[in-house]
Amino acid sequence: MVMNLTRESSASDEDLKIVGTRPRRPDGVDKVTGRAKFGADLTLPGMLVGKTLRSPHAHALIKSIDTSKAEALAGVKAVVTRDDFPDMPVEYASAGELVINFYDVTRNMMAREKVLYDGHPVAAVAAISEAIARKALKLIEVKYEILPHVIDVVEAMAPDAPLLHPEQFTQGVEPTPKKASNIAKRVEFSKGDIEAGFKAADIVVEREFNTQPVHQGYIEPQACVVSTTEDGQVEIWTSTQGHFVYRAHCARLLNMDIAKIRVTASEIGGGFGGKNNVYGEPLAIVLSRKSNRPVRMVMSREEVFRATGPTSGANIKIKMGCKKDGTITAAQAELNFQAGAFAGSSVPMAAMCTFTRYDLENLEVVGHDVTVNRPKVAAYRAPGAPIAVFGVESVIDEMAKKAGIDPLDFRLKNAAREGTKAYYGPTFGPIGYVETLEAAKKHAHYKAKLGKDQGRGVATGFWFNIGGETSTSLMVNEDGSVTLTLGTPDVAGGSRAAMAMMVAEEFGIAYDKVRPVIGDTSALGYNFITAGSRATFASGMASVQAARQAIGILCERAAKTWDVPAEGVLWENGHARPASSNVGEFEPLSLADIAKVAGKTGGAIAGHAEINPKGAGPGFGTHIVDVEVDRETGRIKILRYTVVQDAGKAIHPAYVEGQFQGGAVQGIGWALNEEYIYGPDGRLQNPGFLDYRMPVASDVPMIDTVIVEVANPNHPYGVRGIGEVPIIPPMAAIANAVENAIGIRFETLPMSPPRVLAAIDAAAAGNGKG
Amino acid sequence: MAKIHVTATVNGDEVEFLCDPQQTLLDVLRDEMGLTGSKEGCGSGDCGACSVMLDGRLVCACLVLGAEVGGRAVETIEGMAKGEQLHPLQDKFLDLAALQCGICTPGVLIAAKALLEKNPDPSETEARFWLAGNLCRCTGYDKIIRAVLETASDMRAK
Numbered sequence: 001m002v003m004n005l006t007r008e009s010s011a012s013d014e015d016l017k018i019v020g021t022r023p024r025r026p027d028g029v030d031k032v033t034g035r036a037k038f039g040a041d042l043t044l045p046g047m048l049v050g051k052t053l054r055s056p057h058a059h060a061l062i063k064s065i066d067t068s069k070a071e072a073l074a075g076v077k078a079v080v081t082r083d084d085f086p087d088m089p090v091e092y093a094s095a096g097e098l099v100i101n102f103y104d105v106t107r108n109m110m111a112r113e114k115v116l117y118d119g120h121p122v123a124a125v126a127a128i129s130e131a132i133a134r135k136a137l138k139l140i141e142v143k144y145e146i147l148p149h150v151i152d153v154v155e156a157m158a159p160d161a162p163l164l165h166p167e168q169f170t171q172g173v174e175p176t177p178k179k180a181s182n183i184a185k186r187v188e189f190s191k192g193d194i195e196a197g198f199k200a201a202d203i204v205v206e207r208e209f210n211t212q213p214v215h216q217g218y219i220e221p222q223a224c225v226v227s228t229t230e231d232g233q234v235e236i237w238t239s240t241q242g243h244f245v246y247r248a249h250c251a252r253l254l255n256m257d258i259a260k261i262r263v264t265a266s267e268i269g270g271g272f273g274g275k276n277n278v279y280g281e282p283l284a285i286v287l288s289r290k291s292n293r294p295v296r297m298v299m300s301r302e303e304v305f306r307a308t309g310p311t312s313g314a315n316i317k318i319k320m321g322c323k324k325d326g327t328i329t330a331a332q333a334e335l336n337f338q339a340g341a342f343a344g345s346s347v348p349m350a351a352m353c354t355f356t357r358y359d360l361e362n363l364e365v366v367g368h369d370v371t372v373n374r375p376k377v378a379a380y381r382a383p384g385a386p387i388a389v390f391g392v393e394s395v396i397d398e399m400a401k402k403a404g405i406d407p408l409d410f411r412l413k414n415a416a417r418e419g420t421k422a423y424y425g426p427t428f429g430p431i432g433y434v435e436t437l438e439a440a441k442k443h444a445h446y447k448a449k450l451g452k453d454q455g456r457g458v459a460t461g462f463w464f465n466i467g468g469e470t471s472t473s474l475m476v477n478e479d480g481s482v483t484l485t486l487g488t489p490d491v492a493g494g495s496r497a498a499m500a501m502m503v504a505e506e507f508g509i510a511y512d513k514v515r516p517v518i519g520d521t522s523a524l525g526y527n528f529i530t531a532g533s534r535a536t537f538a539s540g541m542a543s544v545q546a547a548r549q550a551i552g553i554l555c556e557r558a559a560k561t562w563d564v565p566a567e568g569v570l571w572e573n574g575h576a577r578p579a580s581s582n583v584g585e586f587e588p589l590s591l592a593d594i595a596k597v598a599g600k601t602g603g604a605i606a607g608h609a610e611i612n613p614k615g616a617g618p619g620f621g622t623h624i625v626d627v628e629v630d631r632e633t634g635r636i637k638i639l640r641y642t643v644v645q646d647a648g649k650a651i652h653p654a655y656v657e658g659q660f661q662g663g664a665v666q667g668i669g670w671a672l673n674e675e676y677i678y679g680p681d682g683r684l685q686n687p688g689f690l691d692y693r694m695p696v697a698s699d700v701p702m703i704d705t706v707i708v709e710v711a712n713p714n715h716p717y718g719v720r721g722i723g724e725v726p727i728i729p730p731m732a733a734i735a736n737a738v739e740n741a742i743g744i745r746f747e748t749l750p751m752s753p754p755r756v757l758a759a760i761d762a763a764a765a766g767n768g769k770g
Numbered sequence: 771m772a773k774i775h776v777t778a779t780v781n782g783d784e785v786e787f788l789c790d791p792q793q794t795l796l797d798v799l800r801d802e803m804g805l806t807g808s809k810e811g812c813g814s815g816d817c818g819a820c821s822v823m824l825d826g827r828l829v830c831a832c833l834v835l836g837a838e839v840g841g842r843a844v845e846t847i848e849g850m851a852k853g854e855q856l857h858p859l860q861d862k863f864l865d866l867a868a869l870q871c872g873i874c875t876p877g878v879l880i881a882a883k884a885l886l887e888k889n890p891d892p893s894e895t896e897a898r899f900w901l902a903g904n905l906c907r908c909t910g911y912d913k914i915i916r917a918v919l920e921t922a923s924d925m926r927a928k
Contacts, residue, residue, distance in 0.1 A: 031872030032860040034807015034847035041806040219811040220873040269873025301812040492871035654867035665910030689816035696902040
């Protein structure tokens, strides 16, 4: 269902011929026939197999590394360790939503002084076969001095906790502490008078929540193929959300010119934020250099789990107060996020998204970024927001219940609207939060009957969305077809289709006359990573601008042909036409007509745009879920699920629905099953899909969707990013539903059968906490 | 260790290959024959991205050794379309947006085809349990299940 609720006239929508329809995706046939080439699918002549040796310890000093036996093994062509990479200064850069520090990145890709987590790379080899590469890894002798480790975020914050980085002093605290700490950073937002806010409250709810790290769970492990030449050129084929960012990071980490590196983004088999950062690429470059052969590095699933970023596990405390009529008077949050082995979790973004759905007078959000002996976290869909919102939306539900107010009405009463000033800075323009709440309230799902041990829950989510540097170019070919070159990898959502649709709409030509491709890094100016739900917004805007530039040239060419002034020509329905009868009577010229003679009227016709757009419209969503709790097994079954979200404008509604559905099911996994399990030795015990249990088809029902459209005035078609929001509400919505089903409030994720069963038993014994 | 000489049928063609004793069928398909449509998501039979048919039976190619397929028939995603004619499941997946990143898609299609050959009229629950061995992280399964059920209905009507 698509509901267009734009307050301004939406009359222009009726003129749209392509935007809003559901054509096949341009990458579709390749993907259903097995032709599509992903990271591990490229083979080059003479290519070697690269493999990484990883730390078996959670925390240890590296005393020595002896690679001589591995180097002597027949078939081994190169071995690299920390000695093959330059050390890096403290220098920050962005990678997706998170900030990286090259001092840390070089240590994360290849341990230097210490290993800081189970799975931390300590050496890598390139050999003529997988079997020889594996054998070589076993021949590398690493001497470690094991250090005490810390896995739990609260324990890591204690003053006497084992320290990961003796040079790390908490940022964001004045004055900077003299004692080193695992707390890398403190962030804070505040507004109004929090004490007065709580004093004014009739109802105060305070709860503490704990969530586990969860992995992005892309089905394609990280994979790259690297080829270097004697004159220092580097070609990289890799599965990435941002090949320009990978190029920049490799160049910095190896002290190279950016122009010497060319990166081609393969098809990407899922990313969700997890493919914003280099892992094997710099290692493969140096292995290729040393061996003078192409090198392919593909992670195993175990390596993906042990060494690539999950999102943070966290400990959070939420305290909120409201009047009897439901008006929230105070809201307070403490967010303690695991950063993994190096600073830089998503806690700043989480802090921005904690209470933003509500128009509040008095609030305080404090976040801590805490290093622990786990893999360095990476972005995961709406990085950080789902964790904070799990707590807030759980507390909101409890307050609504205590006030005797319907949970959607409670949220409506406090909802952020156009004109609300968000506590992290901006004043909202047109936003669709209220519209999603109202649509949820009207939905048949919200009124459906429930049975025994069944319950319904709702929760909401907000993501700010981003723009970012974007370059796009397009060529009008000699026959009037159009090649559109994009620099934002299509990370699954169908952004190539969406961009081609907007360009076809602009030109007034058929969708299949536009062929979108992802250009390599030599084809376009810099493009920031596909992240933060920015592709269809920013790359879409650049594509539309490139098309409009080409249309300007097309009109000039028509003017030249007709020998009239250029301003006397306009573009309409795929044709150049005289703007009025005063200009003269001419048969309209189609795109193909003009393209055919372009060589004679001034040369090839192209358009391009290099932009850094602001004004990504914030996204809001409301979810409704019904669950049934099996009191015998502790299993929570999802009976029915509805996602309501503002998309601004759905360019391709089926792909918008796909984002809603996919995000919701990732959230269901986060809520019910997914978690990292570490032993007392600090080693990950479930680095595989059998034991890290992501949702399978039989775990979930159909996911109903309602696309609300409150246009973003800053985009030519009204687009808002939509990829992040759907993963934010599910955990709280499900926890609220479970509470309504069996009267037990879960404060710890996942709500897995053993935990649910234990809570049911505890409740029977008189302690009703989950 | 000496390589093993194997003769088998892959997508209807007789093929010969040499493989190491420890090489899986997936390794052989991808590395020896260049048939990279079958994907390795886990290497342990948990994700289904390498699903192929072996003598008419649905298997994970990562759990079968290359040396085991001597004299047997293997069908992969590369053999699913007949000439220019996509299989109805392939068409339906495109029309209903039942794929996103596409890494699980070959395995899902092979598994779905196996389902419809065994059960031309599966219920939603049957389809969900049959495909429970194929992980998809993008779609939330909704559009995949719809595409499988609609294809089944179309094929029955023919």
